[in-house]
Amino acid sequence: MRYLFILNPAAGKQDSSGPLIPALEAALARAGIPPEQYSIQRTAFAGHARGLVQAAAQRAAQEGEELWVYTAGGDGTLNEALTGAYPFSNTAVGCLPYGSGNDFLRSFGTREEFLDLDAQLAGGVSRIDLMETSLGLxxxxxxxxxxxxxxxxxxxxxxxxxxxxxxxxxxxxxxxxxxxxxxxxxxxxxxxxxxxxxxxxxxxxxxxxxxxxxxxxxxxxxxxxxxxxxxxxxxxxxxxxxxxxxxxxxxxxxxxxxxxxxxxxxxxxxxxxxxxxxxxxxxxxxxxxxxxxxxxxxxxxxxxLAARILLPGPVHDRFEAQKTAPTKS
The missing domain is CATH 2.60.200.40 (Tumour Suppressor Smad4)
Incomplete structure (x- = not known):
């Protein structure tokens, strides 16, 4: 298992990546995940997150490993990561809500639930639909x-x-x-x-x-x-x-x-x-x-069901328990 954390310093009203890094490292240590299994990277320009995920997912696929990606930013950063992960069946994407909007998580739960780093690392993978649009995924x-x-x-x-x-x-x-x-x-x-x-x-x-x-x-x-x-x-x-x-x-x-x-x-x-x-x-x-x-x-x-997403433990359990039948009309 590999973990990739992508921090967008430009997301939200102020750069939260500085204090977030030691908090992530402490949560990873509590979860028993050693440093050699994870990478923490900051984005530097638009589209950077997509490229980082594509490269990491391809490496993990070649090595036969699962990759869990977490984006710390807004819906735009999450979208880039989902787009980068889209061709890879070994990759799942989650979000840490540090943007100004973070509308994606409103379909699942509260911002506080998604800010719980321990619950995030103890979470699970769910599948959701995506839209393919003239503006991208x-x-x-x-x-x-x-x-x-x-x-x-x-x-x-x-x-x-x-x-x-x-x-x-x-x-x-x-x-x-x-x-x-x-x-x-x-x-x-x-x-x-x-x-x-x-x-x-x-x-x-x-x-x-x-x-x-x-x-x-x-x-x-x-x-x-x-x-x-x-x-x-x-x-x-x-x-x-x-x-x-x-x-x-x-x-x-x-x-x-x-x-x-x-x-x-x-x-x-x-x-x-x-x-x-x-x-x-x-x-x-x-x-x-x-x-x-x-x-x-x-x-x-x-x-x-084109996307694999990561949800914090309690949110994942709740989502899986209330799944809607795909034949609903």
């Missing part, structure tokens, strides 16, 4: 429209003097709300077609994104389905009310849209979804696990 949610436009606009405001993360976020929201709201989008959902004036759309494998927006409060990561939520274009005065409902997951209960959500939302379950803007206003902005890009067409397909 994703374990959580791929979205397009207003929310993606806000995320796409944040970097330009961060370049302004005295404009930190929260201020950049607020300015990007203000820009989008003051601009043209909504797109005419053609959806292909498992072969069927529909067109909608769409404020935004979330295709969900996991439950949350955007730092805690519970887009799909009942999504299961291993059920063989994507939960698709299409939010119709609404007036500016209605956006705040609708987003408040959406953030707290109050739009969807016991497998159905709530009465309050019905005027604003469409819901479908699917295995393949394609979005194409048809209003002649150019590409649509899409986002998945921190990656944002303008696309003429966004394609998303489910890859059943």
């Amino acid at each position: 994703s374990a959580t949610i791929c979205a397009a429209g207003l929310d993606a436009q806000v995320a796409y606009g944040i970097p330009k405001y961060r370049r302004l003097p005295f404009c930190g993360g929260e201020m950049a976020y607020l300015l990007s929201i203000l820009e989008q709300i003051c601009g043209h709201i909504g797109r005419r989008v053609r959806f292909e959902i498992d072969g069927g077609q529909l067109e909608e004036d769409c404020l935004m759309c979330a295709v969900c494998n996991g439950r949350a994104y955007g730092g805690g927006f519970m887009a799909a409060p009942e999504a299961a990561l291993d059920d063989g389905w994507l939960d698709v939520f299409i939010i119709r274009t609404v007036g500016r005065m209605t956006i705040a009310k609708m987003l408040g409902m959406y953030k707290k997951g109050r739009h969807f209960i016991q497998g159905h849209l709530t009465e309050a959500a019905e005027p604003y939302f469409l819901y479908r379950r699917a295995r393949r979804v394609t979005l194409s803007p048809v209003d002649g206003r150019g590409p649509i902005i899409a986002t998945a696990d921190g990656e944002c890009a303008p696309l003429d067409t966004l394609e998303i397909s489910l890859q059943p």
Whole structure:
């Protein structure tokens, strides 16, 4: 057995990698794992985690060993590790939540459970579905429209003097709300077609994104389905009310849209979804696990049980006990 810990110094509001290293070494010693069995590395640039995992997984495969990878960062770092591990059946990936969002773990438990290093090392491997998207692999949610436009606009405001993360976020929201709201989008959902004036759309494998927006409060990561939520274009005065409902997951209960959500939302379950803007206003902005890009067409397909993930002991036991049957429809 080999262990690889990937620490992202740029994740979160401050670099936590310094104090984390001695804490990891102490937990590894308590677990009886000697130094020759593990490696702790910091990332230095975007894509570094993916390369580190690919190289380590290939070496472990050649030596016939299992590799457990833990990322200390956010959902973007975790996504890189999952992408690097994807071709290797000997590799499983876990997360230590030191990023600003950490939406992946919201489908399983609490941040405190995932910060328990002893429970992490005593955990186990579970299989979950992945999404293959036009932006790459994703374990959580791929979205397009207003929310993606806000995320796409944040970097330009961060370049302004005295404009930190929260201020950049607020300015990007203000820009989008003051601009043209909504797109005419053609959806292909498992072969069927529909067109909608769409404020935004979330295709969900996991439950949350955007730092805690519970887009799909009942999504299961291993059920063989994507939960698709299409939010119709609404007036500016209605956006705040609708987003408040959406953030707290109050739009969807016991497998159905709530009465309050019905005027604003469409819901479908699917295995393949394609979005194409048809209003002649150019590409649509899409986002998945921190990656944002303008696309003429966004394609998303489910890859059943394609990822091996590491969960802390109690979380793993709970997840395995409540597995959803893959034939659920």
